[in-house]
Structures are given as structure tokens and as C-alpha cells.
Amino acid sequence: MRYIFIIIFCCFIQFSSAQTCNAPGQNPSTAFPVCGTTTFAQTTVPFCNNGSLPSPGCPGTLYTDKNPFWYKFTCFQSGTLGFLITPDIIGDDYDWELFDITGRSPNEVYTDASLVISSNWSGSGGVTGASAQGSPQFVCEGVGKPTLSRMSQLVAGHNYLLMISHFTDSQNGYSLEFTGGTASITDPVLPHLKTAEANCGGDQIRVKLNKNMKCSSVAANGSDFSVTPALVNVISAMGLGCGSGFDTDSLQLTLNGALPPGNYVLTVKNGSDGNTISDICDRNVPVNESVNFIILPKVPTPMDSIAPPVCAPRSVSLVFKKPMQCSTVAADGSDFFVTGPYAVTVTAASGNCAIPGDVSKIITVQFSQPLYNAGLFTLHLQTGSDGNTILDECNEETPAGSTINFLIKDTVNADFNYSIKYGCVIDTIQFFNAGSIGVNQWTWSLDEGLNSNLQNPSPKYRVFNEKNITLIVSNGFCKDTASQKVLLDNFLSADFSANEFNCPNEPVKFSFSGSGHISRYDWNFDDGNNATGDTVLHVFPVLGANKTYRVRLTVTDNLGCQKIVLKNITVVRSCYIGVPTGFTPNNDGLNDVLYPMYAIKAMNLEFSIFNRWGQLLFTTNDWRHGWDGTFKGQGQDPGTYVWILKYTDRDTGKKIEQKGYTVLIR
Numbered sequence: 001m002r003y004i005f006i007i008i009f010c011c012f013i014q015f016s017s018a019q020t021c022n023a024p025g026q027n028p029s030t031a032f033p034v035c036g037t038t039t040f041a042q043t044t045v046p047f048c049n050n051g052s053l054p055s056p057g058c059p060g061t062l063y064t065d066k067n068p069f070w071y072k073f074t075c076f077q078s079g080t081l082g083f084l085i086t087p088d089i090i091g092d093d094y095d096w097e098l099f100d101i102t103g104r105s106p107n108e109v110y111t112d113a114s115l116v117i118s119s120n121w122s123g124s125g126g127v128t129g130a131s132a133q134g135s136p137q138f139v140c141e142g143v144g145k146p147t148l149s150r151m152s153q154l155v156a157g158h159n160y161l162l163m164i165s166h167f168t169d170s171q172n173g174y175s176l177e178f179t180g181g182t183a184s185i186t187d188p189v190l191p192h193l194k195t196a197e198a199n200c201g202g203d204q205i206r207v208k209l210n211k212n213m214k215c216s217s218v219a220a221n222g223s224d225f226s227v228t229p230a231l232v233n234v235i236s237a238m239g240l241g242c243g244s245g246f247d248t249d250s251l252q253l254t255l256n257g258a259l260p261p262g263n264y265v266l267t268v269k270n271g272s273d274g275n276t277i278s279d280i281c282d283r284n285v286p287v288n289e290s291v292n293f294i295i296l297p298k299v300p301t302p303m304d305s306i307a308p309p310v311c312a313p314r315s316v317s318l319v320f321k322k323p324m325q326c327s328t329v330a331a332d333g334s335d336f337f338v339t340g341p342y343a344v345t346v347t348a349a350s351g352n353c354a355i356p357g358d359v360s361k362i363i364t365v366q367f368s369q370p371l372y373n374a375g376l377f378t379l380h381l382q383t384g385s386d387g388n389t390i391l392d393e394c395n396e397e398t399p400a401g402s403t404i405n406f407l408i409k410d411t412v413n414a415d416f417n418y419s420i421k422y423g424c425v426i427d428t429i430q431f432f433n434a435g436s437i438g439v440n441q442w443t444w445s446l447d448e449g450l451n452s453n454l455q456n457p458s459p460k461y462r463v464f465n466e467k468n469i470t471l472i473v474s475n476g477f478c479k480d481t482a483s484q485k486v487l488l489d490n491f492l493s494a495d496f497s498a499n500e501f502n503c504p505n506e507p508v509k510f511s512f513s514g515s516g517h518i519s520r521y522d523w524n525f526d527d528g529n530n531a532t533g534d535t536v537l538h539v540f541p542v543l544g545a546n547k548t549y550r551v552r553l554t555v556t557d558n559l560g561c562q563k564i565v566l567k568n569i570t571v572v573r574s575c576y577i578g579v580p581t582g583f584t585p586n587n588d589g590l591n592d593v594l595y596p597m598y599a600i601k602a603m604n605l606e607f608s609i610f611n612r613w614g615q616l617l618f619t620t621n622d623w624r625h626g627w628d629g630t631f632k633g634q635g636q637d638p639g640t641y642v643w644i645l646k647y648t649d650r651d652t653g654k655k656i657e658q659k660g661y662t663v664l665i666r
Contacts, residue, residue, distance in 0.1 A: 019047060019048045019049075020048060020049075020050060021046075021048035021049065021050050021065075021068060022048075023046055023048075024244065024245065024246065025069050025070060025246070026046065026048060026050075026068055026069055026070065027050055027068075027070060027107075028070050028101075028106035028107055028109055028161055028163075029106045029107060030070070030244065030245060030246075031070035031071055031072035031106065031161055032069065032070065032071045032072065032246055033071075033072055033073065033212065033246055033247050033280045034071045034072070034073050034162075034176070034178075034185070034280065035073070035185065035186050035187070035279075035280045035281035035282075036073075036178040036184060036185040036186040036281075037186050037281050037282075038281060038282055039175055039176065039177040040071070040175065040176040040177075041173065041174075041175045041176075042069055042164075042173045042174055042175070042176070043088075043173040044171045044172075044173050045067045045069070045166045045170075045171050045172065045173055045174075046067065046171065047067055047169075047171070048067060048068075049064050049065055049066045049067065049068070050065050050068065050110070051064065051065065051110050052064055052110065053065055053097055053109060053110060053116075053163070054110075054111075054112070054113035054116065055097065055113070055116060055119050055121065055138065055140070056113045056114075056116050056138070057116075057118075057119060057136075057137065057138020057139070057140065058119075058121065058138060058140035058141070061140065061141070063095070063097070063119075063121050063141070063165075064165075065097075065163055065165050066165050066166065066167055067165060067166040067167075068163050068164060068165045068166070069163075069164050070161055070162070070163050070164075071161070071162040071163075071164070071176065072106075072159065072160070072161055072162075073159075073160055073162075073185040074157070074158070074159050074160070074185065074187070075154040075155060075156050075157065075158050075159075075160065075183055075184070075185055076156060076184045076185065076186065076187060076188055077156055077182075077183060077184035078153070078154060078155050078156045078183060079153070079154060079181060079182030079183035079184070080151035080152065080153055080154070080181040080182050080183055081098070081130060081151055081152050081153075081154050081160075081178070081181045081183050081185070082129070082130055082131050082132070082151050082178065082179055082180030082181030083129045083130055083162070083176065083177065083178045083179065083180075083181075084127055084128075084129040084131065084176075084177050084179060084180075085127065085128050085129050085164055085174055085175075085176055086127050086174060086175050086177070087125065087126070087127075087172065087173075087174045088172045088173045088174055088175075089168075089170070089172045090125070090126055090127075091125040091126065091168075092125055092166065092168040092170065092172055092174075093122075093123060093124065093125045093166075093167040093168045094125075094128050094164060094165065094166055094167070094168075094174060095119075095120060095121045095122070095128070095164075095165040095167055096119065096120055096128060096129070096162060096163060096164045096165065097109075097116060097118075097119040097120075097121075097162075097163045097165075098116070098117050098118045098119065098130075098152060098160065098161070098162050098163075099115045099116055099117065099160060099161040099162075099163070100115055100117050100155075100158055100159075100160055101115055101159055101160065101161050102155075102157075102158040102159050106161060109161060109163070117152045118130060118137050118138060118149055118150070118152040119138050119139065119149070120138075120139040120146075120147065120148070120149045121139060121140055121141045121145075122139050122141070122142065122143075122145035122146060122147045123141055123142050123143040123144075123145060123167075124143055124144060124145060124147050125168070126147055127147065127148075128147040128148065129147075129148060129149070130148065130149045130150065130151045130152060130181075131148050131151065131180050132151065132180055133148055134146065134148035134149040134150045134151065135149075135150055136149055136150060137149060137150045137152070151180070151181050153183075154181075154183040154185075160185075164176065186281055187211065187279065187280070187281065189210065189211055190279075190283060191209065191210065191211065191213055191277065191278065191279040191283055191284065191285045192209070192210045192285060192286075192289060193207065193208075193209065193210070193266075193268065193285060193289055193290070193291045194208040194209055194210045194291070195207075195208040195291060195293075196208070196266045196291045196292070196293040197293055198259065198264075198293055198294075198295045199393070200298065200392075200393055200394030200395075201258055201394075202255075202258040202259040202260065202261075202295050203232075203254065203255045203257065203258045203259070204252060204253065204254055204255065205225075205227075205234075205252075205253040205255070205266060205293065206250065206251070206252055206253075207225075207250065207251040207252075207253060207266065207291075208249065208250055209248075209249045209250070209251070209277065209285075210249075211249060211279065212247040212248060212249045212279075212280070213239075213247060213248065213249070213277050213278060213279045213280070213285075214246065214247055214277075214278050214279065214280060214282075215239040215242035215245070215246055215247060215248055216246070217273070217275055217276075217277050217278035217284075218237050218238070218239050218242075218251060218277060219237060219271030219272050219273045220236060220237060220238070221235065221236060221237070221271070221272055222234035222235050222236045222237040222253055222254065222271075223269075223271035223272040223273075224237060224268060224269065224270075224271035224276055224277060225237065225253055225266055225267065225268060225269070226266075226267050226269055227255070227259070227264055227265070227266055227267075228264065228265040228267060229262075229264065231257070231259060231260075232255040232256055232257040232258075232259055233255065233256050234253050234254070234255060234256075235254055235255065235256045236253070236254040237251055237252070237253050237254075238251065238252050239251055240252060247280060251277075253266075259295050260295065261295050261296055261297045262294070262295055263292065263293075263294055264292070264293055264294070264295065265290050265291070265292055265293075266290060266291050266292075266293060267288060267289070267290040268285050268286070268287060268288065268289045268290065269287055269288070270287060298394055298396055299396065300392070300396045300397055300398045300399055301320050301321060301322040301324065301392040301396060301398055302320075302321075302398060302402060303318055303320065303379070303381060303398065303402050303403075303404045304319050304320050304321050305318075305319045305404070306318055306319065306379065306404055306406040307319055307362075309371075309406060309407075309408055311409070311411060311477060311478035311479065312370040312371065312372050312411045312478065313367075313370060313371055313408070314366060314367055314369065314370045314371075315364050315365060315366040315367060316364070316365050316379065316406055317362050317363070317364050317365075318362065318363045318364070318365060318379065318404070319361060319362055320361050320362075320363070320392070321361070322361070322392045322393060322394070323359030323360060323361050323392065323393045324351060324359060324360060324361065324363060324390050324391065324392050324393070324398075325351075325359055325390070325391050325392065325393060325395075326350070326351035326352075326353035326357075326358050326359065326360055327357060328386070328388055328389075328390050328391040329349050329350060329351050329363055329384075329390055330349060330384030330385050330386045331348060331349065331350060332347075332348060332349075332384075332385055333346040333347055333348045333349040333365060333366060333384075334346075334382075334384035334385040334386075335349060335381060335382060335383075335384035335386075335389055335390055336349060336365050336379055336380065336381060336382070336384075337379075337380050337382060338367075338377055338378065338379055338380070339377065339378050339380065340375050340376065340377030340378065340408075341373075341375035341376070341377075342373065342375065344367055344368075344371065344377065345367060345368040345369075346365055346366070346367060346368075347366050347367065347368050348365075348366040349363060349364065349365045349366065350363070350364055351363050351364075352364070359392075359393045363390065365379065371408045372410075372411045373408070373410060373411075374407075374408055374409050374410040374437075375407075375408055376405060376406075376407055376408075377405065377406055377407075377408060378403050378404070378405050378406075379403065379404050379405075379406060380401070380402075380403050381398060381399070381400055381401065381402040381403070382400050382401070383400050389402075409438075409475070409477045409478060410437040410438060410475065410478065411437070411478045411480065412437050412438070412439050412473050412474065412475050412478045412479065412480045413434070413436070413437065413473070413480055413482075414433065414471045414472060414473040414480040414481050414482035415433070415434075415482050416431055416432055416433045416469075416471050416482060416484070417431075417432050418430060418431045418432065418469075418484075418486060419432075420486070420488065422488075422490045422559055423559075423561075424492075424559065424560075424561035424562075425462065426460050426461065426462055427460070427461045427464060427488045427490065428458055428459070428460050428461075429458065429459060429461070429467075429486060429488075430456065430458045431444065431446075431456055431457055431458070431459075431469070431471075432456050433455055433456065433471060433473060435455050435473075437475060438475040438476075439473045439474065439475050440474070440475055440476060441453075441472075441473065441474040441475075441476070442454060442455050442471065442472075442473055443471070443472040443473075444457055444469070444470070444471050445468075445469070445470040445471075446459045446467070446469055447467040447468050447469060448461065448463065448467070461488060463488075464488040464489070464490050464491040465487075465488060465491065466485050466486070466487045466488075467485070467486045467487075467488065468483070468485055469483065469484050469485070469486055470482070470483045471483075489517075490516070490517065490557065490559060490561070491515065491516060492514070492515070492516035492517075492518070492555070492557050492561055492563050493514040493515050493516060493563060494512075494514040494553060494554075494555045494563035494564065494565045495512070495513045495514045495565055496510055496511060496512050496513055496514075496553050496565060496567070497510075497511050497513055498510045498511070498551070498567070498569055499569075499600075500567075500568070500569065500570060501570050501571075501572060501600045502540070502569065502570065502571050502572070502600065503571070503572065503574075503575035503600060503601070504540075504542045504543075504571055504572070504573065504574070504575070505539065505542055506539065506575075507537040507538060507539045508537065508538050508539070508540065508569065508571075509535070509536075509537055510523060510535065510536050510537075510538065510551070510553075511534070511535045512534040512535065512553065512555070514555060514563065514565075516555070516557045516563075517557045517558045517559075518534075518555050518556065518557050518558075519556055519557060519558050520532065520555070520556040521533055521534050521553065521554075521555055522553070522554040522555075522556070523536055523538075523551070523552070523553055524551070524552040524553075524554075525538050525540070525549060525551055526549040526550045526551055526552070527540055527541060527549055540569075540571045543571075543573070544573055545573050546570060546571070546572050546573055547570070547571050548568050548569070548570045548571075549568070549569050549570075549571070550566055550567075550568060551566070551567055551568075551569050552564060552565070552566050553565050553566075572598050572600060574598050575598050575600050575601060576598060577596055577597070577598055577599045577601075577602060577645075577647075578596070578597055578598070579594070579595075579596050579597070579607075579643055579645060579658075579660055579662065580594060580597070580662060581660075581661070581662055581663065582662055582663040582664075582665055583629070583662065583663075583664065583665070584665045584666070585628050585629035585630075585635070585664070585666070586666065592628065593626035593627060593628050594609070594626050594627045594629075594643070594662055595607065595620075595623055595624065595625065595626025595627070596623050596645050597623075599623035599647065600623075600650075601649055601650035601651060602623060602647035602648070602649070602650070603647060603648045603649075603650050604621075604646075604647060604648045605620075605621055605622070605623055605645075605646070605647040606619065606620075606621060606644075606645075606646045606647070607619065607620050607621075607623065607626075607643065607644075607645050607646075608643065608644045609627050609641055609642070609643050610641065610642045610643075610644070611636070611641060611642075612639070612640065612641070612642070617631045617636065617641070618631070629664050635666075636664060637664075638663075638664050638665055638666045639663070639664060640661050640662070640663055640664075641661070641662055641663075641664060642659065642660075642661060643659070643660055643661070643662055644657070644658070644659050645657070645658040645659075645660075646658075
């Protein structure tokens, strides 16, 4: 129905809301700040729109912030947010969308759907918002859709934007009330004055508030303030930044005369508007609250101090008690030079100013290279290439020849070396750091979960491989980090390869396959014979029967560490491949299984059994795995069976196929 309504009245809508929203509060970047304790009344709604808003609860649909107002607030206590939007004309259709913009630009609400946490675009008129009676978190467009959504969960410390859109083409207003939820969007910090500072002429006072407060609560005639002693009157007041926003934390007061040097008190009172300065929640700075300020005689502003230098600084920050004119600082640094235990070259200088006409209490002096070594240095002020030293906001020039000292501490070095004590079971690494230049803290990360705060630790390792070592050193001011990879390469392993079954009178090849810095290989063949070397040939004696030997290899590395490996090697009485002509599978341990005997040299073996009808009963590729006279778990009848044996001879490479008969006897 809403889309039909838009089509029917398209001409009217384009006429009434095609304008971009330029009024404060009608776009995200100028949103109204609101508080949870007050009801916000919007008496009229101008015609305009900014663009389309994504709504993740309504896939594929974009909604326009038509005739909108935007509100911003911070959550101070986590919980649910309840609010009600009540139209002045109860049948008017209002929509809304809520965004979490923590750490984001406000205008990202038009492009990033992930910022949306709830919305209600119902086409029905009446009260809308989020309450305990609402069920959906997102309500899409359409007449008859619920106007109340489920309350969203807010997170303390997060910043939010609420957009309220007036879909009905009228300028009737509404009220916004936060109610029913458990979250707090009311700043617990009460409003107070923070500081006051007079300008050079003594006819203006800059006031700093402890937080942002309402621009509208500042009496333009300055009647919210008085000065003691009452040598002058405050005749005007303005909030800085109020021309483009609704709140400020800084005020500028104008006096009807210049105050002479001396000590003064600025006091708050109820102004001609009936209040003092109010925060967003309409809580006032207390009447008679005051701050002191001093007007100093017009004298040159000295170089007051240097901010504590960092480790190996490439610049220092010169601090002044009065703002200095950035335009009077020579950009090439020629206003300054440095003396000390070694040469330091100044290459640039600048104030902390956005534009050259600004003032800054900090001037940064840059050097050609970092100052690595300790020493006491002196920063000197001189007439720069611009024809002056530096001038404060009162146009007073700090005299050439002014000096200020600063101390540089030594940098530190985390480089380390090490020595390794190898062992057969445990390796020990001794690490060394020189610890010079006042190093008093060592933080070692030694791999394998090992750590140490010793200057020269000696960790022990049972796993021999590459270790990743990191050291962080500090002298309480400077830090340095160094990393190295340390290889423990004395890992020793032993293994060998040989045929498990072998023929009589034929040499058996034994090959070492372990790793390590091995200096000796010792073989024991369990037949009274020994040998050395990583690869050896050995002929076992002929005994006329199968014989299994327990062959042992002992390897010794360059540290004298040893590893032993044992394997069984069987020498059979014959290597003639043959299939018995009969077998008796009666589980008596004799001839219970039919297999090709002594098929030691048969590669790619395939042995199959068929009954007299040609049905395959059994097949195997392992000559040691024979047929037990069963098929699918059932014992087969006594009788004659056909076998086929296929293989490749290991020595000659010749492919062989044999067929024969065997008798199953029960």
C-alpha cells in the first residue's frame, strides 16, 4: 500500500521533500544531543531528505530519511532502550531507525547496514518506538504492521544515533520520550565550570566547561557571569562551535573594558534567561560557582619547559605557559640551536596549529637524526631566518638568548650471543647479554614455553630442533628487542631397511635410514657375525629349515651418543614357489591354510581359488595369507579346487602365471 501511495502522490512528494536537509539536526553530523530524563518536543518538521538508508531487517529494501530529525546520545549504563514517538496529529505516520556509530563517522549510516541495530518502517500512523510490548526488532514497510518494536540492548560507552522520519506530507511535529528501558543515556557527571583564562588585552575571558552543554542555555548578553573585583562587566557570551551545533564545552566572554594585571574571580549566576548554563539534561551549573584567573603583565613569554623526551628522540616538545603564534615559528628550525656533549642539528620547528594564524602552547623542534646517547643538552633561542624569535598571542617576543636544558638517556641494546652444551638427552644453551648502559630488566622468551628474567639464563631442552629466542631489555626508560634462531642439530635417530624374508645362500642388503651426525654403524646379525658401515651385505648360514634372526644396529654420533634398533629377519629353507596339492582345514595346526609357499621373490602377487563351476572363492596379494577353506563364512565341501598364481619374479622381472589343482580334505 505504501508503494501505491508513493506512486499516486509522486509529484507532491518530489515537490515537498526533494530538498537536501541543511538545517541543524536534520542530518547525522549535526544531530541533536538528547538526555534520558527529558521529553524532546519537535513542533514542526521541514520538508527535505538526505538519501537512502539500508535496513538489514528488510532485505533488498532501501528507505529514505524523509523529513528527518537525528538525535545522538551515549549509553552510560548497559541495558535496554525504550522510547516513544508521539505525533502531534495522532494519525501521522512516523518511522525510525537506530544506529550504533561507536568509532565510526556519522554519515556511514547511509552505506553500512551493520550499524543498524533496530528499526520500524510501519505504514500505520500513531505512536511508534520501542517498548516491552513490541516484539519484532525490525519492522518493514506496510500498512497494518506493528508500530512498536522490541527494545534494543545498549552497551555502556557506545555512541548511538536515532533517526526519526516523518512519512506523512505535513509539517506537524511530535514528542520524543525515553521510557521503559533499563539502559541509562543520562550523563552522571553534573555540570561545572572547569577553567577561565583571559586574553592578552584583558577584555575577553575564555571559559572551559567540564563537558558539553547546551548552546541555547547561554545568555547572549553575558548575564550568566560576573567578575570580581567588579572593575568591568560581562557584556556578551557565545559558545564556541554553536553556529553549527547544539552543544559546546567552551565559551568566550566579552567585557566592557580591559582588566589590569591581577587576580580575579569569575562567578556564575542566573542570567536574564532565568538560568545558568545547562547540560543536555537541563541540569544547571550551580549558582555562585566560581573559578579564579590571572591577568599577567605584558611581558615576553619564557620557554617554560620541555616535555620529557622519549627514547632516542628525533624531536623535543617545547612548552609555553601562553599560546605562541605559529606564524612566528621559522619552519626551517632556525629559531633554535642545541649544544651538548655531541653535535645535534636542528632541521625544522612548528607549532601545533591547524592553520598558520592559530596559536599553540607547544612548539616541536626536530633534529636531523635520533639522539641515541645520554647527555645533558641545552636548547637555545635565536633570531631565525624569518627575522624574529617567537611571539606570543600578545605579540610579545621571547628574547633571543633564552635557554632551557633537557636530559637524554641512553638507548639500550638487546643483542645477545650464546653457547651450546650438547648432550645425548638434554642440551643446555647459555645465553649472554652485555647488560650495559644501565640495563636492569631482561625478558627472555626461550621457546618450548620457557621464559626467564635473568640476564644470562641457561635453559635446558629435550627436543632437538630450531629454537626461536627473543630478548627484550630495558633500563626503565628505553627498550630494545632482539631475536635469533638457535639450531640444536644433534638429533639422533636409528632405523634400517631389509627384506623381512630372505632366501638361503643369498646376500641380504641392510641399509641405514636414520639421521644425525653419525660416526659409526655397528651391526650384529645374531649368527656370530658383525659388520660396520651404513650399508652392508650379509649371507646367513644354510640350516635346512626356516630361521629368524634378531638383527641389531647400533649407531654412534660425534658426541658419543648411541641409538639401537632391532628387527627380525627370516631366512627360509627354500625359495621355490609351490602350491600344495592338498590341505586339511581342521584347525589342528597342520596344513590348515592353502597358500603359495616361499613366495619371497614374488612381486605383484595375485593368488586366487575357484570351485569347479568357476566361481571365485578367495583371492589375496599376500603370499602369507592363505585360504582357510571357507566362502562367506561357510566351510566348503571336500573336493578338488582350481588355483591361479600370478606374480613378477623379483630377480628377473619376468611375469609368471601358474595354474593347478588342490584337494580340500576334511
